[in-house]
Amino acid sequence: MTTRQDCLALDAQDPLAPLRAQFDLPEGVIYLDGNSLGARPKAALARAQQVIAREWGHDLIRSWNTAGWFDMPRRLGDRLAPLIGARAGEVVVTDTTSLNLFKALAAALHMQTDSARRVIVTERANFPTDIYMAQGLASWLDRGYSLRLVDSPEELPSAIGADTAVVMLTHVNYRTGYQHDMAAVSALAHAHGALALWDLAHSAGAVPVDLHAAGADLAVGCTYKYLNGGPGAPAFIWVPKHHQAAFRQPLSGWWGHAAPFEMSPEFAPVDGIGRALCGTQPIVSLAMVECGLEIFEQSSISAIRAKSLALTDLFIELVEARCGDHPLGLVTPREHARRGSQVSFTHPHGYAVMAALIARGVIGDYREPAIMRFGFTPLYTSFADVWDAVEILRQILDDQAYDIAATRGAVT
Numbered sequence: 001m002t003t004r005q006d007c008l009a010l011d012a013q014d015p016l017a018p019l020r021a022q023f024d025l026p027e028g029v030i031y032l033d034g035n036s037l038g039a040r041p042k043a044a045l046a047r048a049q050q051v052i053a054r055e056w057g058h059d060l061i062r063s064w065n066t067a068g069w070f071d072m073p074r075r076l077g078d079r080l081a082p083l084i085g086a087r088a089g090e091v092v093v094t095d096t097t098s099l100n101l102f103k104a105l106a107a108a109l110h111m112q113t114d115s116a117r118r119v120i121v122t123e124r125a126n127f128p129t130d131i132y133m134a135q136g137l138a139s140w141l142d143r144g145y146s147l148r149l150v151d152s153p154e155e156l157p158s159a160i161g162a163d164t165a166v167v168m169l170t171h172v173n174y175r176t177g178y179q180h181d182m183a184a185v186s187a188l189a190h191a192h193g194a195l196a197l198w199d200l201a202h203s204a205g206a207v208p209v210d211l212h213a214a215g216a217d218l219a220v221g222c223t224y225k226y227l228n229g230g231p232g233a234p235a236f237i238w239v240p241k242h243h244q245a246a247f248r249q250p251l252s253g254w255w256g257h258a259a260p261f262e263m264s265p266e267f268a269p270v271d272g273i274g275r276a277l278c279g280t281q282p283i284v285s286l287a288m289v290e291c292g293l294e295i296f297e298q299s300s301i302s303a304i305r306a307k308s309l310a311l312t313d314l315f316i317e318l319v320e321a322r323c324g325d326h327p328l329g330l331v332t333p334r335e336h337a338r339r340g341s342q343v344s345f346t347h348p349h350g351y352a353v354m355a356a357l358i359a360r361g362v363i364g365d366y367r368e369p370a371i372m373r374f375g376f377t378p379l380y381t382s383f384a385d386v387w388d389a390v391e392i393l394r395q396i397l398d399d400q401a402y403d404i405a406a407t408r409g410a411v412t
């Protein structure tokens, strides 16, 4: 069995280990929740100071031009693009994931001119906001659109058909860490004349994504998770060049206008990815996204993936070897190709056990039903962190050092 000594040896050989110094993490914390809120790049503090004191405080409105505020959604989109297999001019960082999904889904429905296509296929296990936004849009349009929710990826082939407008899925499931085969599902959608819309909230910066090679049609995603953009940092939307002319979205605000400062009473969308924009962006928050992206540029997604799989394999191995007497159930696929960068285990008292872990500095999180979720972020998580986290979990379980009254009735 792997020892702590072995973990220290793995850390000594880890090419990504030096990047941990670029993050500010509190002493005594093992942070396994970067899949929900990424850690703070040290550079973000100075950048915030610069944006607030210099660009806003001193340069005032001139900063829209002199500090590049206007261009920031496009500039950040171009910097993010290589992480998801997108090209320059195809991504903007803007709005929230929920809003971008709404825009992308509305545009996709509009691109499908066949009125027999009125079904949006997604998974019941999708992150709820994605389902809610689709439900909201479908009922708002009031043209007979409906959602078809599948209960497992295996049901997709029978759920997609001649009535399907869009297959809308989250690439890596937030709860289980299951990773779809993006190329296979996109091909399946296309074989039936449907479009493939992907949510990369748990993929960008965590697993290799090649949207063009996979034949995806549209995509959205989050920057405050693995991309370390800061709490509530603006999300992204990808519209490939070949779909941009046909891309029309209902939030037709002035930032998507061809000539916003002509102040025309007529909306005319700008050519290119800018038509995915709506209104004025939260510049302070947007500026933080760049600090996270700069760290990725000192690494490679293949090195990140290799370490992510090593970390998640190690965590599974150690939990099963050292906590094997306890009623833990692995929810995350063992198969590498189907796994994201997290590991989820069920435990009948999952909520209480997670609360005890957090009290002892191991920060993961809990999702109904009974799921303890551990995110592994290769830029700042070490192999020794994994060993130490499992040791604390083992102690809590062996000593029953958790408060069952803290559960929320979470029994599988």
Ligand SMILES: *Cc1c(COP(=O)(O)O)cnc(C)c1O
Pocket (backbone or CB within 6 Å): 096, 097, 098, 099, 126, 127, 129, 130, 170, 174, 199, 201, 202, 222, 235
């Ligand atoms: C995290 C996440 C979101 C978050 O959406 P917000 O609009 O930023 O609140 C949406 N979808 C998925 C799949 C997510 O994992």
